[in-house]
Amino acid sequence: MHEMSLMESVIEIVCDTARQNGAARVKSVRLDVGVLSHVEPDALMFCYEAVRHGTIADEATLEINRIAGEGWCLDCGKTVALEERFGACPDCGRHRVQLTAGDELKIRDMEVS
Ligand SMILES: [Zn+2]
Structure with missing residues (x-):
């Protein structure tokens, strides 16, 4: 399950960022997860619960923000909606169609105290 290693790095970045900003606790984390990325939001949630233990983010809530698939059609010369990674225009x-959005997994923002 690669969601586990993904969430381990997310928690690491979140905790490092919080410490660099002099925060004692992380209150919430928001992730952007594209619908075309090969990760399951449910699995991310599950792994998050597991990896946050013993960190300064062990009580932080996780919010997953789904990003719709989008691509640039070379023939139409415009941005179109994409239902699948190598979908048709x-x-x-x-x-x-070149994928331009929908396969990301990144930290959107976080709240600390
Ligand atoms: Zn097209």
Whole structure:
């Protein structure tokens, strides 16, 4: 389960950032998770509960913000919605679409005290 190592690095970054800012506790963390990324929000939540123990974020809430899939169609020359990673353009039906959003997993923001 690669969600576990992902959340380990998330917690590490969150705790390091909090300490660098002189915070004693982390209150909440918000993640941007693209719908086309290969991670399950439920699995992320589960792993988060496991990895936050014993850290300054052990009571921090986790919010997962889903980012819709989006790509740039080379044929239409515009941004289109993408349902799958190598999906076709909904307008012209061709597959010359470059993924521009929806596969991210990053920390959006966090609250400390
Ligand atoms: Zn197109």
